[in-house]
Amino acid sequence: xxxxxxxxxxxxxxxxxxxxxxxxxxxxxxxxxxxxxxxxxxxxxxxxxxxxxxxxxxxxxxxxxxxxxxx
Numbered sequence: 001x002x003x004x005x006x007x008x009x010x011x012x013x014x015x016x017x018x019x020x021x022x023x024x025x026x027x028x029x030x031x032x033x034x035x036x037x038x039x040x041x042x043x044x045x046x047x048x049x050x051x052x053x054x055x056x057x058x059x060x061x062x063x064x065x066x067x068x069x070x071x
Contacts, residue, residue, distance in 0.1 A: 008020075011023040011024075
């Protein structure tokens with residue numbers, strides 16, 4: 001039942017006001033999620049490359065064993 005006088009930092013996003021601290025924390029969570037997703041995508045690409053000989057480094061060179069076996 002008492003009045004409270006306080007000051008808080010606010011940030012405006014899309015026409016709405018939010019606590020600046022909450023916005024900063026949400027931005028950190030979003031950045032971490034995006035970094036984790038990027039790492040997951042890169043790991044999946046690396047795994048696919050490791051299991052697919054056609055995409056492995058040097059796959060543009062002809063197979064010398066097959067070339068040598070031809071008459």
